């Protein structure tokens with residue numbers, strides 16, 4: 001949360017340190033941001049699952065999940081898909097440019113409940129950012145022992161659209177998590193890294209294959225609507241209850257602190273009461289996502 | 290608590306006198322309607338008015354307000370770094386506010402002054418504002434009572450109450466801020482007869498009737514939400530937004546950046562849940578793309594979500610502005626009744 005003594009609308013000034021083009025179609029870039037003031041960096045403490053408002057003077061603000069982990073010190077990572085006015089402008093910015101970050105905002109994955117349990121992480125498409133944060137966080141030496149088995153399934157439409165390829169390599173190579181990467185299809189022209197071990201198939205079918213027991217587990221899942229729609233029945237068949245499944249919502253936002261009103265689902269404000277909700281909690285809310 | 294007596298002329302002088310130490314806002318008639326304006330030389334405050342067309346919420350929560358400022362001129366050392374815009378928080382008095390409008394600030398305060406986040410502009414301006422309000426039996430037929438406004442002598446939102454006794458006003462301070470303002474207003478000592486007269490004031494037959502909301506608390510959100518009544522309620526709505534714009538308890542806002550040459554401002558501007566853009570995602574998806582969804586959200590927010598969340602009644606002071614302004618006669622009192630009587 002934003003330090004209570006501060007004006008919650010005032011962003012911290014940051015500098016773009018590095019821009020990584022993640023996907024072959026250039027639609028997703030990861031921005032590495034560093035704080036201009038050391039004190040701000042110290043004040044900014046977050047938990048995986050939270051987001052920030054990226055603030056671009058003259059353009060506006062967009063809510064974006066924090067892709068780096070609190071265990072990665074000295075910078076923040078955000079992976080942004082080029083969509084409209086603000087995200088489009090951000091894609092045209094350069095390293096060295098100054099912008100703002102407001103946050104951390106919202107709640108986080110249920111880390112207190114996840115401790116001592118098996119963790120299943122399921123991500124699809126560009127909604128993998130806070131799951132990246134979570135995997136890096138779990139794998140940190142001081143944290144890994146808090147969790148039992150960790151299984152992750154991540155999919156994209158094709159090889160070219162996979163995010164965080166260096167990390168995926170590292171996670172697959174390690175024996176501390178069970179990492180499964182999948183693409184919907186490998187295109188003929190995709191000669192890129194032919195040695196790359198990757199499943200071919202949709203996320204729900206890989207989940208069906210790799211996630212076989214709900215015992216003592218928590219699932220955190222983020223992805224496009226179609227992926228969610230087809231993965232939920234698979235999880236249900238495996239025996240997961242709505243209390244065991246957590247997902248992160250993305251509603252249109254402005255203030256990010258529960259004041260401007262627009263992000264509500266029923267009586268809950270996604271920016272402040274969420275963005276992370278259990279499926280059980282969502283079941284009690286009006287159906288208006 | 291202090292009491293003072295003012296003749297009707299003396300009250301205008303008292304408001305004028307306050308200008309020495311406060312920015313004073315008073316009701317004046319502009320064209321056909323009354324509105325609050327900064328009291329300047331030559332203005333004629335009209336304290337006999339019934340209701341301003343636009344609520345005075347903008348005096349604490351301006352329709353458009355500069356929040357932050359910055360320069361995008363790279364030759365400047367602090368370019369692209371946002372700073373709070375300097376503001377005037379000198380004390381202000383809203384002189385002649387009606388009690389329902391004064392209560393609306395209490396209704397909205399829970400949104401801006403929360404445990405987790407504090408809106409600095411709202412908090413500072415509310416703290417710098419003294420509400421001197423007129424209690425009189427002249428409420429109109431579009432008004433109604435809610436938990437947040439029970440009638441013409443409901444003084445909960447005020448710092449000073451001005452009781453209209455026909456030929457004079459009796460002022461009573463109700464808070465520390467009110468005490469200070471009243472001390473600066475002068476006035477005559479109040480006689481025992483005058484004191485007894487204000488004790489005897491009671492709402493007359495025109496006083497607003499309560500909209501029924503007593504059973505709404507026990508209803509299940511999803512049952513109300515899924516009800517077919519919304520199609521009927523929303524049927525005529527043209528999404529003009531007049532209801533939310535005039536409402537003293539609607540607080541939704543938008544945030545926008547504006548650049549003039551190389552200097553920029555980040556502004557907050559009133560917004561309305563009745564507009565489709567309010568919830569439109571960049572992907573084109575819109576969770577409230579249909580008008581029935583928006584109308585439902587407006588009433589569910591005011592009458593159910595707010596009630597459940599804060600346990601301070603419904604988000605409405607019964608001023609009736611939305612009832613009067615709606616071009617298709619959508620009436621919140623009827624919606625209260627439908628929701629209150631709803632059974633699954």
Ligand SMILES: Cc1cc2nc3c(=O)[nH]c(=O)nc-3n(C[C@H](O)[C@H](O)[C@H](O)COP(=O)(O)OP(=O)(O)OC[C@H]3O[C@@H](n4cnc5c(N)ncnc54)[C@H](O)[C@@H]3O)c2cc1C
Pocket residue numbers: 051060061062063064065066079080081082083084085086087088126129130249250251252253254275569570571572
């Ligand atoms: C909690 C949360 C986390 C998110 N994480 C990511 C992420 O990690 N990576 C990513 O690429 N995208 C993420 N999004 C979606 C991202 O916020 C939108 O794609 C982005 O706001 C589009 O802004 P724009 O200016 O490009 O679009 P425009 O259509 O030009 O939007 C103008 C304004 O509308 C608002 N807006 C529009 N669409 C959305 C939306 N879907 N969600 C919220 N606000 C919106 C913003 O305030 C924006 O400034 C997230 C959204 C939320 C709510």
Ligand code: SF4
Pocket residue numbers: 532535536537538539591604605606607608609610611612621
């Ligand atoms: S009557 Fe209408 S305008 Fe007045 S406070 Fe209630 S909802 Fe708002």
Ligand code: SF4
Pocket residue numbers: 525526527528529530531532533563614615616617618619
């Ligand atoms: S004033 Fe009436 S028509 Fe206009 S948006 Fe409100 S309910 Fe709809």
Ligand code: FES
Pocket residue numbers: 252253254255256257258259260261262263264269270271272
């Ligand atoms: S984004 Fe403003 S209330 Fe949630």
